Amino acid sequence: MQTTISLNDYLYQENDTIETGSRPAHQVTGIFRTCTWWIIKLRIFYFTCIILRSPQKILDIYKRMLSLRSNVWGGDLKKLYHIGNKFYFNQYTPGWPSKAYDDLIKSELRRQAAPLDTKERLSFVFLAITRKCPMRCEHCFEWDNLNLSESFTLDDLYKVVDIYQKEGVLQIHFSGGEPMVRYKDLVKLVRYTSKKTGCWVLSSGFNVTPQTARELKEAGCKGMVISIDHYLPNRHNAFRGKEGSFVQAVKAVKYAQEAGMVTSISVCATKEFLDGKHLMPYMEFARDLGVQFVQVLEPRQVGHYAGKEVHLEDAHIGLLEKAFTTINHHPSYSQYPTMLYHGYHQRRVGCFSGSRSVYVDSAGDVHACPFCHTKSYNIIELVRGEGKALPQKENACPRFGKIA
Ligand code: SF4
Incomplete structure (x- = not known):
């Protein structure tokens, strides 16, 4: 090119x-990147196991998570950046390792396991x-x-x-x-x-x-x-x-x-x-x-x-x-x-x-x-207002519909 x-x-x-610079600053490459991705994926698998428990569900939902990720990124995204003491692969995902990242994964796992659970x-x-x-x-x-x-x-x-x-x-x-x-x-x-x-x-x-x-x-x-x-x-x-x-x-x-x-x-x-x-x-x-x-x-x-x-x-x-x-x-x-x-x-x-x-x-x-x-x-x-609760949010995207 x-x-x-x-x-x-x-x-x-x-x-x-x-x-x-001539490339994204802080880009992680080589074996360091491969190992980091494996650790992240293993951690997702670990949360899948402790949240879902049943072997069939674990397998189904883990596969569904990987498939969703693949649809979001058009494949198995490898690009990764190390900034401060966190790894980032998306501006809309909290850096890893962090409680926020873990909470996001747990929430998505529960959502995938029970899409109708509001x-x-x-x-x-x-x-x-x-x-x-x-x-x-x-x-x-x-x-x-x-x-x-x-x-x-x-x-x-x-x-x-x-x-x-x-x-x-x-x-x-x-x-x-x-x-x-x-x-x-x-x-x-x-x-x-x-x-x-x-x-x-x-x-x-x-x-x-x-x-x-x-x-x-x-x-x-x-x-x-x-x-x-x-x-x-x-x-x-x-x-x-x-x-x-x-x-x-x-x-x-x-x-x-x-x-x-x-x-x-x-x-x-x-x-x-x-x-x-x-x-x-x-x-x-x-x-x-x-x-x-x-x-x-x-x-x-x-x-x-x-x-x-x-x-x-x-x-x-x-x-x-x-x-x-x-x-x-x-x-x-x-x-x-x-x-x-x-x-x-x-x-x-x-x-x-x-x-x-x-x-x-x-x-x-x-x-x-x-x-x-x-x-x-x-x-x-x-x-x-006085003590009003947040309304149920279901203002889904009118053009593409919501993800399960
Ligand atoms: S004009 Fe609108 S889009 Fe442009 S910077 Fe201001 S708020 Fe953002």
């Missing part, structure tokens, strides 16, 4: 210089903490909520965290609007939340400096997802509606890495992006940036894209699926970051949203995910 894209070339165009709880929440944002993104799913007066006080946000922690939530990703607009509250919230729950921050890169990245890490933030929608600065800036946002985003990745966080970049793969053959150059750019994960999102007709012809066609989906399986599994691409593409498993086994995770938008409305506006309740009414 020829490298055609050099990150520094692009930065040079904007008269800036940032040192980059006692299993949410494990993941996206929480939009602010309506403020300096960007004007083409695909923004929060478009109708943006830049109005804030819905959540800091005290509301603490109470929201309390509610979901009681639910057993293992990871909270703080988003917005732009969560770094509300930086002081964000740090307090991360410090408060991270005692019990893994915290990540989703940002455009705004206000991410060496100091803010370090403070977030010290407060307990595990990782950052930075939105970068193109490897060409002018295309990214146009997509985001803001000059200079590309350099800001790239710097944010670097600062998060220097602070010791797991890093991911997120891209909305539009028809123009895919038709223009930008996916592989983008993956090369991500590799040179040294991030562990690349999240590729499909455009959806919500927010700023509502009513627009943005849904991908079959050829685009085929291209994404091919890139997803190749980059994650072919030895020639071992130095590329792990690619996350939810459309792959959604079209095969359904969607995790609604049953395992929810999206709390910046008005407090709770949906299955950022891209399916399926409001089932408002969390602000709940936290300000």
